[in-house]
Amino acid sequence: MLRRLFLQGKFTIPFIGGWLSRGARAATPPGRDFFAELKVPSFINAAEPFTTLSGAPMPPEVMQAWQYAGPRRVRLDDLHNAVGGRIAALIGCEAAMVTSGAASALTLATAACMTGTDHAKVRRLPDTTGMKTEVIIQKSHRYGYDHAVRNCGIRYVEIETAAELERAVSERTAMMHFFNTNDPVGKIKLAEFAALAKKHGIPALNDLAADVPPIENLARSVQLGYDLIAVSGGKGLRGPQSCGLLYGRRDLIQAARLNGPPNSDAIGRGMKVNKEELLCMMVTLELYYKRDHQAEWREWEKRVNVVRGAVAAIRGVESEMFVPEIHYRVPHVRIRWTRSSIGLSVADAIRRLREGEPSIEVRSNTEDGLELGVWMLEPGEVEIVARRLREVLKNG
């Protein structure tokens, strides 16, 4: 019953008090308020864990791990090995390593496929002499982050069908690259792509960066036969924003490690990961596997309904919950209105929300309406977002 009222947008108020009493986020710390001092404004993230919006807030357990590691000394390779082993066991794969973001995981994965564990080749990159230099990708899977793969001096060979892929394979093929988010638009699907790579004995990489949750995706690519998988640490996983993971086949992770930090004469030397980040990524994964994902989903649905409830009574406004198919697959809200009833464009509404007090960032500016994410909100913030939205839409 409550649920139906929520869905009809008729029920909003009673839950608000409970959330507010849990306290607002990020209470001003004792001592210096750095961002205020620097006049760097904060905002409410009703968007996504976008990189430019500083990703996702880290849970307290992750912050504690950072503080634990800070004053202590370890040999970095020892910690790399130990943390990598723990993370691989959690995911259920042969080996894993912490990287400085999914983008660097893409670079190190490519380098690994080119050099193997040949130290001379590791030192030679980006000079590709004596190495395989082609990466096969579906045309529809080209994207901005493929720059991270091209960093290694490879050339992409674009194909569309399985038959074209078969013809494109040669002794120059270093790797096959799949962009998980674009699975629906490619002719060759996730499982078939891995199977084709297997058939030809070519390592397959899946870029899964922003496609967790669902948690099942982490192991699924391994089970399908992907040799290397890249994930962002600071998006859905909520680890340090500067981190990511590369995991998969043991020999390739070993090769990727050779190409990465702390080794100095390697293409990945600039992709440094410190002891705090290493430990924090382990704790991030541990927490992620312990989390009640269904309860979290229900909480997100509740937030969606608070927002929908706040705008339900405004004439000409319609709202709906939606879940993107792959990228950021969690409950979101979409709000549409007719320009005859409300004199604002979507872009105007976005600007008002951003310039208001407090400032609010939303997911996107689409033809389709105003889209908001609710999963990055802290306790108490959904009510603020709902109130501001109502003000903006009512006052035009």
Ligand SMILES: *Cc1c(COP(=O)(O)O)cnc(C)c1O
């Ligand atoms: C965000 C993203 C990356 C880069 O991840 P970082 O962890 O920020 O380095 C790579 N690929 C895709 C598809 C992404 O969404």
